[in-house]
Amino acid sequence: MSSVPTVDRAALLAACNAELQPERFKDYGPNGLQVEGAERIRKIVSGVTASRALIDAAIEAGADALFVHHGLFWRGQDGTVTGWMKQRLTRLLAHDINLLAYHLPLDAHPTLGNNAELGRVLGLQASARFGEQELGFIGSRVDGEAFADADVLAWQIEHALQRPVLQVGPSGTPIERVAWCSGGAQGYFEAAIAAGAQAFITGEISEPQAHLAHECGVSFFACGHHATERYGAPALAAYVAAQLGIEHQFIDIDNPA
Template structure:
């Protein structure tokens, strides 16, 4: 089966509601390809490696979290941008990208999917545009320490984590926001978190964690955002009768 480019765009927009968000770049169709679509490949970032993998899988459309165009970037089509665009255009592949809308979806988004894999249940939202999730263990329990929580996160995402602040105390109230959301740490503290999980840690957050007595756990930008794109693409593909494949291009950052 197949669908039109416009019907696929409408399905993504209906699910993710991009008009609700003030974002750092355009959400939706970023590069126009063939009009008829039978197979979607999803991934985290529209890198050359992912585009080449989608070509090899004969995809008609790419669905990603990190697209090609960002506010304030150099608009010239040279170097890596030319290479990626040339591949998409030469093979007539549509590129769909959704940034904050994909983080925020309450069931299929990056934060919801990361929380589900960690066994966390969100009971509230916090931070700018309500992107941060707040809650605790779905079984109602707590973690014996921030170290125990960090080890759990490490096992789930299968990569090393960084932990700072309050390592030995029990952890019940947990806030999380995937990717580069270290700037949400102070909002998480204000919301009453015992620990905050995100992808990256910057220099100031280590000091805040130590001084405020709230654990900060960084598990990798890519690792924390691997789950939303395949969840959304799989649901839309099933809805429209399309083939779907998730391709994870490893990234240690």
């Protein structure tokens, strides 16, 4: 009987860092290993956020490592280990699970990141990058055709993401140049407009963007923070797991936000 393949924690971390290059980014929290667990890793579970529900699911799945986009530690936290933080950490430490988290580096990865994968799911092909740290992608449909109008684009997004989309701004004219940036990237809207976008796709919308969409004639689509960021973590984790010869499983904990 053959033994189950495992990999050293340091090798897993090195593989993730080599792909994501976290040192290139100015971020809101630490990227890489946030919680140290078992030294040998047989199975990695990926998910969007290191919530208690995902941690419990990873325990049930027999994970030795958890790979997420939203980790536990963020700039501005008070640093206490109480309440929800204690509950999450207790579970990770009790079951010796490594927590690896990559925020902006996972958004930016050119082929396996959140924005690259969101483009793939939506049938979009990037031709350029824009915005702070070049996190935003801009391009057109893979088939080169224009969307008939914003309503058609909204239908395609809803069909691909399987959730309602909030559409603000003009409709009735063809859309050729589309910009997108996953998650809470509503602040990138003005940069998208400056880059020549006729439509902008992200996860959330704030009050100013509704006015800008109408005044600048650029359609804005708020498609859900979680819904736009559930593709990068499994893509990257699966790629690294295949490289290292270990097991991978994606667990999607639904979030309406």
